[in-house]
Amino acid sequence: MKVFRKSGDKVELLALSWDASLRLGDYLVAEEDGRRILLQVIDVEYADVPGLMEDILRDLSGSAFEEVERLDPMDVLSVIRSIRDSRVVVAKVRKVNNAEPDVLWLPSRYTSKVRRVEVAELLREVVPVPKVPVKLGEGVVVDVMNVEGSVTLIVGRKESGKSHLSKVLASGLARAGCNVVVLDVNGEYVSLGRRRNGERSEVSELMKVLTPGLNYQVQLASLSDEVLADVMTYALGLPQTSMRELLKLFRDLRRRSVLNFANLLRAVQSVPMNESVREALANRLLTLESTGLFTDDHHEAEGDQLETLFPPDRGVLVVFDISKLSALQRRVFVEYLLSRLKELLLNDEIDPVVLFAEEAHLYLRETYWEDVITRMRHIGISTVLITNQPDSIPALIYRQADNVFMFNMRNGSDIDHLARNLEIDTETLRSMLPNLPQGTVLAWGKVVGRLPVVFKVIDPYLMTLGRTRTKLGRMVQHG
């Protein structure tokens, strides 16, 4: 391969057909006298060879012949074939002399050497040796210290491999010692404790699967004023004036150790207050009770000690299976969980957590997004957001994102949305994202030295339940 020409940050290289085993996203380095330019392949085109049309026409006319024989003692034909099919490899400049691409130096077209750089070699150069390594792909070992304390996004269309990566990442973080919380909206993380062959996986000892309302209920009396206020305000839309009234009653009953739904509702009905406030409070309390997530009975309540789920001496993978909850139940539970986690973290009762939230726009309030980048990570909640609708995540999140993992995406407006908000150019994304095979990801951010890197995510052989469920599929499987 030889450097052919450069325009802006785009470099074209001429390659013969035997060089064409390149893949989108592969890295090349053009070196000369100790200086080097790092290039990433974004496209491959046919070279515009002089006289090509004449050559092809002649070849085409040969198909009318019964027999075409060649006497070619020098075997020039093999070279001819290669030149005919020569390619122009289109690449983007990613680094020059290990500096940024604005350095004015170009390698010689004739004397520079172009070679492929494997991802592992690239990462060794651009990322410090991982302190807490987790293997994500072949030759791709990332430092998960760059995930904890960060905002990470995983985007891609349906069945492109997002959940697979998030499971690898969640398992890796837990094994490395992190507190991982998964909001499992599709019930697909619940089996991570098992391998596909039925054996226990490496995270089985670290894993706890909880189903809110079923094996995870919270005693009403255990709620703090702040958590109650968050749930009532953000999940159930209680106005501030009504909230003040409720808190007065809530504190009074708790002080007298008689706090339960019945007494709280009785107090709302009996204490003098504005009738519209009374009605608002009564409706919200009945709704809260009907979710089944909160209970009066101390003995019935299970898992209310959220802090006990996160031991300080080892990692943990807590999966909240919210797949069977109604939209309202999800909103209420997630609001409770986030509020309670914040409370525990502010009081230093638990270590920081990494929260995995799939299709978060379905159950998270809008103001949460700002919290993610302003308060949450400083408090100790790192977020990994997973979605197949990239435009459901606000632009401010993208701009502040530390790591982005992009899977196959074909929708042009989705790709443009990413390009507008990330530090990767539109051309690269438009070229790569629609062509990524299933399970192959374009990663960018702190974990990969802020270079776009393409790799196939490893198969940890964990049992996954993320596939689309169909009746026909079940019938075929059972013969």
Add this chain to the structure above:
Amino acid sequence: MGVKLADLNTLENGWLLFNSIAESWVKELLRLRTEENGGFLLNSFANDQLVEDDIVLLGQVEQDGFKELSAILPGTKRRVVAVDGSVVQLGFVGGRALLSLKAAIVEREGRSLRVKVVGPLPKLAWIDENAPSSDTVALLELRRFEAMIQRLVARTAGDALLLFDMPLTRMADLTISGDGTTVVGIAKNSVLATHLGRSLARSGSLALLARRLPQDPIVGAEISVTVVRLAPNGLAFRADVMPADRWVESLSDLAASDALISGYPETLAMAHAFSRHSWIEVVASKAVLEKRLGLKLVDELDVRGAVLLPFDGR
């Protein structure tokens, strides 16, 4: 028990011989990698006789008129075999021009078409001190190469019409098999056709201009030099025919056996197309010589270009 000699009158043996000749050209090239070569100042006998020959004939015809005129007759469908070649100068090695030679043999029999492509073959040109340019040297090498292929095909053609892209009078010698082979040499850019074609009827017709002997009168047989319009309203060409006495039948057979493009035989046009060096073949040949044989090629210095470009409009 006597030594069994290879019969060169079979096509397979003929190509085997040709292969070994081509290999000897490569070996000569390889020697250049190690030896310090002086100049090879040989081979100045063959000049381009075409225009001179045409003008002499034209004078004769204008003075005496056509020797004979005929219409194209209903001919017999025969196998047509066309041969053409091309040459490209690849560069210089050890002070000598390095050429690439290529030829194509296209055979048409009814609706069946077969093609054999020979080359590209690298060959060092002899240096001709009297040649005005290396282009002339290249043309001389091309004629030798074409003649070699033509002889090989002619010896083994059988009952076929052989089409060559040159006047037969220019060939040093040509031996054809005795089983009905006819050779027609067609010259596209002949002065004769330009001047005398107008005298031919617009319908298919032909005119005998002269009987000539080839350059080597001992080996070669007599040739009819004609001007012919094979297709009605088609272009006129100079066509040399051998055997000389069968010129009307041979050209009539040609009109019956081959498709005609503006009066030009399609089989010969195809041989021309397949024998041309494409840009890719030139590049590939250079690559093979440099990478596989380790030769260093130097392009001919373009003094005019070096001095005057980019302002020289030519």
